[in-house]
Structures are given as structure tokens and as C-alpha cells.
Amino acid sequence: MDDHEQTVLDDLRAHGYKVTQARRAVIRALTGSVRPLSVNELHAQAQRMNPAIGLVTIYRTVELLTHLDLIRPVHLMDNCHGYAVASPGHTHHLVCKKCHRAVEFDGCDLGLFLEQVARETGYRITGHWLELEGICARCQAADGSAPQP
Amino acid sequence: MDDHEQTVLDDLRAHGYKVTQARRAVIRALTGSVRPLSVNELHAQAQRMNPAIGLVTIYRTVELLTHLDLIRPVHLMDNCHGYAVASPGHTHHLVCKKCHRAVEFDGCDLGLFLEQVARETGYRITGHWLELEGICARCQAADGSAPQP
DNA sequence: CTCCAATTGAGAAGGTTTTTCAATTACCCG
């Protein structure tokens, strides 16, 4: 068992959760993988350790581990569920947490940052996906009240 | 009909696609909305213009318009479909386009950039989501051949 | 070991997205 796996298991126990076969399997699959794994891939891996493990349990395990911030969701640039009109050129969206009002902004200035990441990782960076979350002016003004439509 | 709507319609025609009721409805809904709309919301809007418009057509329309880069998907921070082990603290992922190998990196230095966006938009920015896409060292080396597992 | 709450699997229910195919529609042409 690798170090990271042990750490995560200890964390689980520290929060009062049981260490079960399914949780072990999911954590092992993720600590052993160099890429993000989908719920289905995790299920397949888990079943190699114990074919009785059900898909439902993987969903529950992933939810728990995400909630404890022991694993993180990684957005893979598809399966998005909202759409907005595209302005010409390269833009990003800033979405209001309360009312979901979105603004598009351009002039993204990530050049230096990206160069540094490329140097550190050895990757050639071909694209980026940046989205910001915040509170829009109207919702800040409205404060405690209901979200503005 | 607003300007942006007309532009998008012209673009559609320019690419040799027909301008149909359903496409008009989707484009009008999006140009008229201050926030990203889901497929279902688009369907509801479209049906207000013509109750005969089916959900399937909305799917097809959204796919087409996205492909033409006339609209853009906006990731709303849920419904992600891959997971990765979390390192402590705030990190981001850089995913290889070819083999999906992912690396995590920290030290994200967006402070100044975020301040500027906040000034320009009036939003108070509470969170960000940044993911990078690239080609990993192994896949660069392998070049034309099959993706590395 | 024993016991008990936490956890699980199975199955069904509820959603979402894709496929198929005949009917309809937008638009080119005369």
C-alpha cells in the first residue's frame, strides 16, 4: 500500500468513517492512477478487487471523498450543462453564485503563468479553461435577500 | 431582433446551414439571457415561441452551434465526470490531450488578474476554476504514434 | 466474540442523451 493511500485511509478514520473494501478500492485506484478516473472506471477497477462491489457504492464513495476534499473533481472539457453565446475570440465566464448571472470577459493574461507551469511539468500547454465564480453587483447590493432573477 | 442574433443567423447561413425556427429560438434565448442556459431551459424558451419544438432538436442545435463556436459551454462547477486525488491546499490540473495523464500543480498566481476582473465587472470574486490542457512529455516524444497508456 | 450503527447491493425509479425513421420545412431554381 502506498503512502498516499495510507494517508487518505487515516483521514477517513479520523473523520469517523469506516474503512471498507469499496472505499479502499476507490482510493487505491485513484492513488495508483496518473489520470482522473470516471465513476465507471472506478467501478471497473473496484470490481477487479472484489466483483461484488456495486456501482451505487462508487457513487456514494466518490461523493463522500469529494466532500472530505480527499479527492477532487476534474472537469474534462465536455459534459457541460449550460451554454452561453460566444463572443469573438478567446473569453472566459464569471458566474454569480447566487443568481447565475454570467459575464464574459476577455484579455486573459495567463501567459507568464502558463510558461512557468510548462517549465515545471514538461507539458506543452495547448489550451486552458478558466471560470470564475463570484457575487454580482446586484446580489451584493441585495445582500441577505433572495437571489435577483 | 437584436444585433447579435442577426450576426449568428448570418454565420449559420454562411456555413450553409438553414435558419429554422428551432435554431432561431435557441439563438434568441441565448442572446437575450444574462446567464448560461441549460438544454432544458432552452427547450422551455423555444416552446414559448413554438410549442411543437422538441427537446431532441435543442440537443442537435446546441451541438451544431457549439461546433461552429457560435455558443460556448459554461462549466457550472458541478456534474463533472472525472476524479483525482487531492493534494493539500488549492491546486489545479493539467491534463494531457492525448493520453489523459494528469498532473496537479499549485502556486497559482492569479491574484492581480482576478483583481482586475473584479474592478471591470463589479463582481466580488469568490472562487475560480482553472484547468489546463496540453501534451505530456511522453506523448510529445512519441509524437505521431499511438497515445501512451 | 458479540453487537449495533454504518454501509452495502439489488432493483426500481427518475433523468438525461442518442438513435432511428418517416414527415415536414427552408430555400434554391425556374
Added chain:
DNA sequence: CGGGTAATTGAAAAACCTTCTCAATTGGAG
């Protein structure tokens, strides 16, 4: 302005994906 025609569509069904419910199982404290 009408036809002719290929693109587009709606409906229904199939294929998926995610959540719920509940009885059976299991991990770990004592």
C-alpha cells in the same frame, strides 16, 4: 411566387447515467 429536394425535425424507443429505497451485510468498538 409555386414546385422539387435535401436538410431538418418530432415522436418514440433505446441506451445511459444518477438517485432512492430497503433489507442484508459488515467493520470496529467494547
